[in-house]
Amino acid sequence: MANGSLNRFLGGSPGGVLIRLLFLSLVVGAVMSWLGLTPIDLYEGTVALVRDLVDDGFAGLRHVGTWLMYGAMVVVPVWLLLRLLRGGSGQ
Template sequence: MEHFQQRPPQAAYPGRDGRGSGLRRFIGGSPAAVFLRLLFLSVLVGAVLAMLGLTPERLFWHAYETIRALFDLGFETLHDFGRWILAGAVIVVPIWLISRLFAAR
């Protein structure tokens, strides 16, 4: 019975270790099945968006406006923060300087 050739372990065959190829693991199944699922979901979501009156252009424009408003809010906050620092420094720095002068004596 020893004349039968032993097969190497399955790990020696890339993609045949029971987990599938790297591409199949990455996309979550066979490419054809994933394509069909994505196509079906795209049609379903597109129909719902069409019923709501939303278009891809409006969605992208809304996303752009939201990001722009967040940036504007952030820069406005930084501007206000800078003004608070300057207003506080007008009071704090002279008091600190006077206290250092008196502490030096």
């Protein structure tokens, strides 16, 4: 029963999974070497990418916040005026 759970978790027999992982590791390592990449390069590149996305994302949020405030400066007074003219009837 435990062996079936282990096979299900691993996605196959432990020996078969080990062989597949070794083969994929060899292929990925060869490609990375051919491209001149190291795991440190990948890590630093990922950290820089996330940092840039966060910086750009927050800049985008600042723009959205500005647009929201500009729109609210027009929409809220018009809405309030219409509510007052209708007497707050809700129709």
